[in-house]
Amino acid sequence: MAEVASPVAAFPSLETALKHYFGYDQFRPGQRSVIEAVLKNQDALVIMPTGGGKSLCYQLPALLKLGVMVVVSPLIALMQDQVDSLQDNGIAATCLNSAIAFETLRQREADLLAGKIKLLYVSPERLMSAGFLELLSQLIQTVGVSGFAIDEAHCVSEWGHDFRPEYRQLSVLRAKFPQIGVMGLTATATERVRSDIAQQLRLCDPLIQVSSFNRPNLFYEVRPKGRDGYQQVQRQVKQHQGSGIIYCLSRKRVDELAQRLTADGESVLPYHAGLSDDTRRENQTRFIRDDVRLMVATVAFGMGINKPDVRFVIHYDIPRNIEGYYQESGRAGRDGEPAHCSLYLAYGDVATAEFLIGQKPNQDEQRIARQQLRQMVDYAEATVCRRRVQLSYFGEFLEGACQQCDNCINPPPLEDWTIEAQKFLSCVARCQERFGMAHIIDVLRGSKKQKVIDLRHDQLSTHGIGKDRSVDEWRLLGRSLLHQRLVDETTDGYPVLKLNAASWQVLRNQLAVQVAIPTDFVAGPATDTSPSDDAPEVTQLLTGLKALRKRLADQQSVPPYVVFPESALRQMARTRPQTLEAFGQVSGVGSRKLAQYGEVFTDAIRQFCADHGLASDPGAGGRRPRPSRERRQTVGDTHRLTLELYRQGRSLQEIADQRGLKASTVASHLERLIHQGEAVDIDQVVEPDQQRTIRSALAEMEGASLTEIRDRIGAAVSYEDIRLVRAMWHRDRASG
Known part of the structure; x- marks a missing residue:
């Protein structure tokens, strides 16, 4: 059985506990305040975007408080995935659901009552059963319940995007166990949904943490x-x-x-x-x-x-x-x-x-x-x-x-539509802010529809003042005003336009309105199809670490990310930690992960570095740093062999084929040799005209990434060419 956590007093700070259990050095925005509230038994409503770290807001308090944290989760697969991740991290977690055999169910209940479990995942249906409510009462009287966490809490609201009627019954937790804190967590919720969640769960003076919904990646x-x-x-x-x-x-x-x-x-x-x-x-x-x-x-x-x-x-x-x-x-x-x-x-x-x-x-x-x-x-x-x-x-x-x-x-061209916007907003005001966009457009275009006549809107001063614009143009303007928050719209199913403070600024000529005019749809670039600015050896090591992670995951019958997230592998590939102390500094490597995987991963990294003549490279951050004395000392026999073959007049691809490497790896060897000061004639790889073009771009875009430089020059120039010319350019500047 995995370890049961010590109480909060065992750690000098929350950050120390975070590093110990989860391997992270600092909290993400909003996490700390929620955790502090939960530790004080305060109710909380947590709105954090996907990937923002909601789970940690109840997982860490569960480890630092006495008793069991009960987590309500809507799907068996989701709760099992959470349990697998926690158990692999050495944290005592389990779940109770309909897919579990009777004997296993009884054993897990016994472990709960014996105080061997810190986090218990259940479905709302299981939680509402008479047998489970009785088990909860027993837990409270024996080991204690540290809190209730309602995951995917938007399911409680009929205004949410995934309303589930069974979630409505969860208010019974507050009725039956008023002394225990309740927290609701979800990735998305409008202000109306947030209010409904708090009301339906009967949260008492909750801390409301709404993180930014922006996912910049x-x-x-x-x-x-x-x-x-x-x-x-x-x-x-x-x-x-x-x-x-x-x-x-x-x-x-x-x-x-x-x-x-x-x-x-x-x-x-x-x-x-x-x-x-x-x-x-x-x-x-x-x-x-x-x-x-x-x-x-x-x-x-x-x-x-x-x-x-x-x-x-x-x-x-x-x-x-x-x-x-x-x-x-x-x-x-x-x-x-x-x-x-x-x-x-x-x-x-x-x-x-x-x-x-x-x-x-x-x-x-x-x-x-x-x-x-x-x-x-x-x-x-x-x-x-x-x-x-x-x-x-x-x-x-x-x-x-x-x-x-x-x-x-690929921004479409902008046009000043301030006058049209004033007409539109004035019509909203003349219609007493009681109608939606379609009716406003009808009035602007002078419609004789029965509804317009019955409401006597054909007598308004704004009736017909927009005949010169098509329905589509007015709809484009209306959408643009909404997106720019220059007008509001009700969201109760009756989309009524309402003026706001910015609307009146437009009407008073205090604010201009620019509208983007649509052209043919143009697909933006796929952000993950361009080569990374990582050195080839980083990419190669990352591939090897992923394969190692997959083997370890398969041996344990868990998903690969349970072993380590890809972000941790990428940091390993960039910094190449070869000791347990260095490996423990990787974000996501806690005490348990260090003990469980430290040796096997550092062995793999050491072997890779030996095979490629590399050393640890702390602080590189994945981008190629300027040459230093320590970096120059990392050139080994593998680089010398590449140089010898290159000086025999062989092409990058010929060297790669002979040595069983990629051409990009061969180019990286030459790049490193140039930084070391070796004489490397790149004329046999890069045409002089192309060298001049690349050097010109480097001078204009100092500090730019390879991708940015290649975008400026064009696809006819390879990334290997840019790397070699950039190495020569840096060396020439350093010597000049």
């Missing part, structure tokens, strides 16, 4: 989906590296897409509610453990996925609402590394979504769903920064452009 884009939609997706999948998820609207489309991708040689599995429980569970497990690269799924594949190293998410069909899209696209890049999110827009898919909404039996649900779908279409058609539209939906304002979306990378 994600690149967002929208692509038009033509008749060759499958070919578009297939090409994009081939461009990306790493694991990916493709979301589809229907089970039929999931199966079709998965079959075609499989036939074309991709490693892919399907996931939807039409598959058996065993098949879904097996497919998800194989994806999480990197046995397959792609998962094609419906939104049923949502909260159950806890894989941190998903490098891209593609929505083949338009999502139902912005909140759901934020959650689903947010499955990418949970490890903080760059990831790519693409949405394919086809108006036939919008019509399909509207048809499905029409099948809902409840008229109020239909009304809300239609408004949410329209907001999603507005997002897809937006010409402003996509991140700004997303954040605005959650009540957060982004200053400037994100430079991480297609609209920021």
Whole structure:
């Protein structure tokens, strides 16, 4: 059985406990204040984006308080994944659910009552059963309950994107156990949903922690989906590296897409509610453990996925609402590394979504769903920064452009539409802020519809003053005003436009309005398809460390990221720690991980360094530092052999073939030799004209990355050419 934690007094600070249990040196934004509140038994409502560290907000307090932390989680796969990760980290955690055999269930209950468990994961259905409530009472009287954590708390609100009626019953926790603190946690919640969560869970004077919803490592884009939609997706999948998820609207489309991708040689599995429980569970497990690269799924594949190293998410069909899209696209890049999110827009898919909404039996649900779908279409058609539209939906304002979306990378031209905006906002005011965008546009364009006449809006001074603009142009302006927060809109299913302070600034000529005029959709660059600025040996070592992680994970029947997240492997590859002391400094390496994996990983790193004539490289941060005395001393026999073959007139590829290396590795050997001061004639590799071009770019863009330099010069120049010329350029400057 894994160790049971000591109380908080055993550690001089929360940071010390954080490093001991989880291997991190500092808290992420918002975590510390929540943990301090939970340690004081205060209720809390935690809104943190995917990958923001919500779980730690209850996991660390569970280890520092007496008793058991009870965590309510909606999916068996999700809770099992959390338990696996905690147990691998030496933390006593378990779960109770319907998939567990009776004998195992009784043993886990006995371990709970014996005080051997610190975190218990249960489903809301299990928690509400009479037997479990009785078990809770016994726990309180024996080992104690340190708190209740309600994960995916948006499920409690009918205004959330994934409402689950069974979550409504969780208020019984406050009624039956008023002395125990309750915390709700979710990645997304509008202000209305946050209020509803607090009310439904009966939180008492809770600490409310709302972190930024901005995920700067994600690149967002929208692509038009033509008749060759499958070919578009297939090409994009081939461009990306790493694991990916493709979301589809229907089970039929999931199966079709998965079959075609499989036939074309991709490693892919399907996931939807039409598959058996065993098949879904097996497919998800194989994806999480990197046995397959792609998962094609419906939104049923949502909260159950806890894989941190998903490098891209593609929505083949338009999502139902912005909140759901934020959650689903947010499955990418949970490890903080760059990831790519693409949405394919086809108006036939919008019509399909509207048809499905029409099948809902409840008229109020239909009304809300239609408004949410329209907001999603507005997002897809937006010409402003996509991140700004997303954040605005959650009540957060982004200053400037994100430079991480297609609209920021390829901005459409701007035009001054201040006069048109004044007409639009004036019409909203004349209509007494009681109508939506469609009616305002009707009035502006002088419509004679019966509704306009019955309301006597044909007699307003704004009736017909916008005849010179089309419906589409007015709709473009209306969306732009909403995205720029120059006008507000109610979100209760009746989308009514409301003026705000900025609206009056526009009307008083105190604020100009710029509107981005749409051009043909242009796909932004895939952030993870360009080569990294890491040295080739870093990339090569990272590949080896991933393979080692996969072997260790398979031996333990756990997902690879349970052993170490990719961010930790990348830091290892960049700094090459060869002692246990140095390995313990890697972010994500705690006491347990150091003892469990330290030797095997440092052995692998030492062997790699010996094979390639490398030494530890602390502080490099993954980018090539300027040459230092210590760095010059790392040149070994492998570099000398490369130099000898090079001086015989052999090309990089010939040397690579003879030595069983990559051409990029051979180039890195020569680069290091140049830094050491060896005479390397790069004229036999790089044409003099190209050298001059590269040197000119280096002079203009000092400090720029390889990718930035290559973007300036053009794809005809290789990264190896730039590396060699840059090495000579630095050496010449140092000697000059």
